[in-house]
Structure formats: structure tokens, C-alpha cells
Amino acid sequence: MQTTLKLQDKEFVPYISEKEITEKIKLLAEQLKKDYEGKRPLFIAILNGSFMFAAALFKELEIEAEISFIKLASYKGTRSTGHVITAIGLDADVTNRHVIILEDIIDTGKTLYTFLPQLYNQHPASLKVAVLLDKPEPRKFDVPVDYVCFTIPNKFVLGFGLDFDGFGRNTKEIFQLKEE
Ligand code: IMP
Numbered sequence: 001m002q003t004t005l006k007l008q009d010k011e012f013v014p015y016i017s018e019k020e021i022t023e024k025i026k027l028l029a030e031q032l033k034k035d036y037e038g039k040r041p042l043f044i045a046i047l048n049g050s051f052m053f054a055a056a057l058f059k060e061l062e063i064e065a066e067i068s069f070i071k072l073a074s075y076k077g078t079r080s081t082g083h084v085i086t087a088i089g090l091d092a093d094v095t096n097r098h099v100i101i102l103e104d105i106i107d108t109g110k111t112l113y114t115f116l117p118q119l120y121n122q123h124p125a126s127l128k129v130a131v132l133l134d135k136p137e138p139r140k141f142d143v144p145v146d147y148v149c150f151t152i153p154n155k156f157v158l159g160f161g162l163d164f165d166g167f168g169r170n171t172k173e174i175f176q177l178k179e180e
């Protein structure tokens with residue numbers, strides 16, 4: 001177990017232990033088994049942040065299921081529509097499939113709010129969202145969050161796949177930005 005973690009000029013302290021993460025992910029896998037047994041669901045994990053969460057969850061999942069990884073690239077649209085999000089690597093056909101999105105953390109909700117309609121357009125049989133961490137406080141966009149491992153306050157966290165400026169993903173536990 002690491003004690004504190006320094007990245008650039010920031011200090012992070014241990015927040016959620018490896019054991020707690022593992023336990024919550026096991027519980028989620030059990031719940032998903034109950035909800036999706038026989039439905040052959042398709043998991044869509046959003047890179048980069050969700051790679052560890054997705055791997056940990058998928059190992060625990062005792063049902064027949066598929067997983068696909070995508071990356072969301074956001075850019076300013078040329079028209080007044082504002083932000084546009086394209087899904088890179090979405091090769092699976094989601095039509096009539098039971099789809100579960102896997103995200104590391106949901107913050108303002110903007111990413112999913114922009115992306116989910118693109119999936120609905122392809123008429124999945126059902127569409128749910130599973131997140132490792134939910135920060136409800138900064139939410140600006142109303143998105144459904146169906147499965148949550150941890151609900152956390154509005155403080156920056158990293159580790160277990162989550163980054164600060166690209167770094168800090170490679171830990172077994174989750175750290176939180178230290179109070180000044
Ligand atoms: P949203 O579109 O505002 O919901 O942002 C979601 C994305 O912001 C996540 O997928 C993360 O990449 C990033 N993010 C939000 N909060 C944190 C945090 O506390 N630590 C690391 N990344 C975060």
C-alpha cells in the first residue's frame with residue numbers, strides 16, 4: 001500500500017483501498033449477473049480511464065458477455081452545435097443488444113450526455129451505465145447512472161486507471177487530492 005503520491009506539485013493521499021475496490025466490483029458483477037443472465041450483454045468500456053475497472057469487473061462476471069473498448073474524441077463542431085463527440089473503435093453492432101457502458105468516473109455528465117444519444121440512435125434493446133465512481137455534486141448534464149461502485153464528494157481523485165494529466169493511473173488503490 002502506497003502512502004502518499006506526488007505528481008507535479010500536487011500531493012495525493014490514499015482514499016479507497018484495493019480491498020474496498022475489489023469487494024465493490026465483485027458485488028457489481030453479482031448484480032449484473034442477476035440482471036443480465038441469458039441476455040448476452042455487450043459492455044462498452046470508455047478508454048482510457050476505465051481500463052482497470054473494465055478488466056477487474058469482466059474477470060468477476062460469470063455470464064456470457066462481450067466487451068468492446070472505445071475512445072471518445074471531443075472537438076468543437078464547425079456549426080453552432082458546440083461540442084461533438086466521436087466514438088473511435090465502436091465496431092460492435094449495438095442494434096437489439098443489451099448494452100452497458102463502463103466509465104471510470106462521472107463528473108459533470110457532459111461526456112455521456114453527448115455520447116449516449118449516438119447509441120440510442122442505433123436502437124439497442126437496452127442501455128445502462130455502470131461507473132466506478134460517481135461525483136453527483138458537479139453534475140450539469142442529466143444522465144442516467146444505473147450502477148455505481150462508489151459515490152464520492154467533489155474532490156479530485158486518481159489511480160486505478162484514473163489520471164492527473166495523463167499520469168497516476170498505475171495504482172491498485174484510489175487516491176484523493178490532499179487538502180491544502
Ligand atoms: P464528465 O464529462 O464531466 O462527466 O467527465 C468525465 C471524465 O472526466 C472522466 O471520464 C474522467 O476522465 C474525467 N474526470 C472527472 N473527474 C475526475 C477526477 O476526479 N479524477 C480523474 N479524472 C476525472
Ligand code: MG
Nearest residue numbers: 047048049104
Ligand atoms: Mg474518462
